[in-house]
Amino acid sequence: MNIQVDNPVLEVHDLTVSYDKKPVLWDVDFTIPYGNLVGIIGPNGAGKSTLIKAIMGLVPKGSGYIKLYDDSLDSVRHKVSYVPQRESVDWDFPASVLDVVLMGRYGKKGLLKRVSKKDKEIAYESLKRVNMLDFASRQISQLSGGQQQRTFLARALAQEADLYLMDEPFAGVDAATERSIVDLLLEMRKEGKTIVVVHHDLQSAIDYFDWTLLLNTRLVASGPTEKVFTTELLQETYGGKLTLLSKIGDLMKEKQFPAREK
Amino acid sequence: MSDFWIILTGCLASVSCGLLGCFLILRQMAMVGDAISHAVLPGIVIAFLFSGSLDSVPMLIGAATFGVITTYLIELFNKKGGLQKDASIGITFTWLFAIGVILISLYADDVHIDQDCVLFGEIAYVALEPLVSYIPGLSAPSTVWVLFIVMLLIIAMIIFGYKGLFLTTFDPSFAAAIGVSTVVWHYLLMSAVSVTTVVSFESVGAILVVALLIAPAATAYLITDKLPKMLVIAALVGVIASFGGYYLAVWLDASVAAAIASVLGIEFTLAFLFSPQDGIIIKRLRR
Numbered sequence A: 001m002n003i004q005v006d007n008p009v010l011e012v013h014d015l016t017v018s019y020d021k022k023p024v025l026w027d028v029d030f031t032i033p034y035g036n037l038v039g040i041i042g043p044n045g046a047g048k049s050t051l052i053k054a055i056m057g058l059v060p061k062g063s064g065y066i067k068l069y070d071d072s073l074d075s076v077r078h079k080v081s082y083v084p085q086r087e088s089v090d091w092d093f094p095a096s097v098l099d100v101v102l103m104g105r106y107g108k109k110g111l112l113k114r115v116s117k118k119d120k121e122i123a124y125e126s127l128k129r130v131n132m133l134d135f136a137s138r139q140i141s142q143l144s145g146g147q148q149q150r151t152f153l154a155r156a157l158a159q160e161a162d163l164y165l166m167d168e169p170f171a172g173v174d175a176a177t178e179r180s181i182v183d184l185l186l187e188m189r190k191e192g193k194t195i196v197v198v199h200h201d202l203q204s205a206i207d208y209f210d211w212t213l214l215l216n217t218r219l220v221a222s223g224p225t226e227k228v229f230t231t232e233l234l235q236e237t238y239g240g241k242l243t244l245l246s247k248i249g250d251l252m253k254e255k256q257f258p259a260r261e262k
Numbered sequence B: 001m002s003d004f005w006i007i008l009t010g011c012l013a014s015v016s017c018g019l020l021g022c023f024l025i026l027r028q029m030a031m032v033g034d035a036i037s038h039a040v041l042p043g044i045v046i047a048f049l050f051s052g053s054l055d056s057v058p059m060l061i062g063a064a065t066f067g068v069i070t071t072y073l074i075e076l077f078n079k080k081g082g083l084q085k086d087a088s089i090g091i092t093f094t095w096l097f098a099i100g101v102i103l104i105s106l107y108a109d110d111v112h113i114d115q116d117c118v119l120f121g122e123i124a125y126v127a128l129e130p131l132v133s134y135i136p137g138l139s140a141p142s143t144v145w146v147l148f149i150v151m152l153l154i155i156a157m158i159i160f161g162y163k164g165l166f167l168t169t170f171d172p173s174f175a176a177a178i179g180v181s182t183v184v185w186h187y188l189l190m191s192a193v194s195v196t197t198v199v200s201f202e203s204v205g206a207i208l209v210v211a212l213l214i215a216p217a218a219t220a221y222l223i224t225d226k227l228p229k230m231l232v233i234a235a236l237v238g239v240i241a242s243f244g245g246y247y248l249a250v251w252l253d254a255s256v257a258a259a260i261a262s263v264l265g266i267e268f269t270l271a272f273l274f275s276p277q278d279g280i281i282i283k284r285l286r287r
C-alpha cells in the first residue's frame, strides 16, 4: 500500500542509498501530506535513520530525488528542522543547555552575527515549552536522558521551522516524559507543523501517528495509520517475528482503533 | 634579557597550542595533533630544498600543506578504507615522518635541520637570534614575531569563528543540516594546527608540541565545564608552565622544553586531584 497525496510537504522519489555498495534503502518512494504527525516504523537496521539523513542531505544519494515544499533542500533549509538521535553527540561537552538551544538560531542568523536579545527570548520560550526553563544555565553534562532529549527538542523549536524530522525522540525516556513530548508534538501539529518521527514501539504508534511509513530497506507501506497497520503489512515489515506480531494483532482487535482527536 | 625571550617564546607557543588543543580534544582528535606535528616534517624539508633558506614563510606553506594532506589521508583511510581512526592516524604520520627523516639524511649537507632538534627543539636558541624591528620602537627575535602573529591569528579565528567551531565540534550532523560546511571548519582548524605546530616546532620540537597541544587543554577540561573558560584556562596553564618550566630548567640545568612539559604534567596531576568538578580528592571529600 502506498497512498500518494497531492501537493505533499515531502516527496521522496525512487530513493536508493548504499553504504559500501550495500543498499540500505532501495527504491523508496512516498509522499507525506501537510500538517500530519508521521511515524517511520521498521526493525533495527531498516534504514530509518538513513532515510532521515538522506532527506537532510547528510548521506549521499545513490539515485532518486527528494523534494521539500516542491523545492530543493537548499532553498527551504530554514523551514526544516532535524533532531538527531540523542546518542549522536557527546553530552560531556562543556556547554550549557542554553548554549545548545541557541544553536537552533544559528541557521537563520548565520555564524558571524552575535546572538541577539530576541534569539535569547526565543530560546527561553522554547525551553519553557519543553518544561526545561529551570535548567537553562545547567551544564549539559548534568542532564538525565529525558532532559537531554527535551534540550534537543527545544533547540528544534528555536529553529521556528515548519517541518520537523526527529530520529527516535522517545528512545530512553520514561513514560511521563514520553507523554509530555507527545503532547508537545500534538500542539505543534495544531499549529500546522508537519512532524516526522522515527519510532520503535508499535503499540503506541497506533495512538500517536496520523500517517505511517513502514520501512525495511524497501518501503512496505505509506498511508493513514489505520490503513497501514494490518497484520500482513506488519508481517512484511518485521519478517517472521510472530510473537510480537500476534500481540499487536490482539491489541488492534482489543482497541478497535481508538478515535483519535484531530 | 635572554630569560625574557625564552619565557615569552614558551608563552606564545603555549597559548596558541592550548587554544587549538581545546577544540582538538573536544573533537576527540588529540592524536591528530600528534600526527600533524610529526607529519609536517617532510613539508619543512621540501620547502627548505626549494627555497634554500630557513625562512619562515615557505616553511609555513610546506608545513601547512603537509598538515592538510595528513588530515586528508587520515579521513580517507578511516572513512573510505574502513580502517579504525587510531590505526589511520598511526599509519599516516609514522610514514610521513619517516619520509621527512630520510629526506634530511639524504640532503644532510644542504639541510641545516638537526634531527635531534626536530624531535626536541631548542627553545634557548631564541635568545641568540638577532633582534629585528617591524614596529618602530619594538624589536624582538624573528621567532618571537612569527609566534606572536600566529597567536593573534588564532585568537582572531576563535573569536570570529567561535560559533562555527562550537557548532561543528559539538554536533556536526546538526551543523550540516542547517547548511554549515563541516568540511570547511575541519580543514580551517587543521590548517591552524599545522601552522602552529611548525612555528612552535623550532622552539619546542615535535614531541613537546604535542604536550602543549594536549596537556593544557586536558587540564582545563578537568577544571571547568564551560567552553570559554576552558579556552582561557588552557592558555593560562601553558603560560604558567612556560615560566615554571624555564626556572625549573635553570635550577636543574636541564632542557627547557622538557622542563615545560614536566610542569604541564604536574599541573594536569593537580587538576586531576583537586579540580572542583572532577578532582578525585574533592569528590571523595564531598561524599
Ligand SMILES: Nc1ncnc2c1ncn2[C@@H]1O[C@H](COP(=O)(O)OP(=O)(O)OP(=O)(O)O)[C@@H](O)[C@H]1O
Pocket (backbone or CB within 6 Å): A019, A020, A024, A042, A043, A044, A045, A046, A047, A048, A049, A050, A051
Ligand atoms: N555509516 C555507515 N556505514 C556503513 N553502514 C551503515 C552506516 N550507517 C548505517 N549503516 C547500515 O545501514 C543499515 C541501516 O542503518 P540505519 O541506522 O538507517 O537503521 P535504523 O533503521 O535507523 O536502525 P535502528 O532502529 O537500529 O536505529 C544498517 O544495516 C547499518 O548497519
Ligand SMILES: [Mg+2]
Pocket (backbone or CB within 6 Å): A048, A049, A050, A167
Ligand atoms: Mg536509527
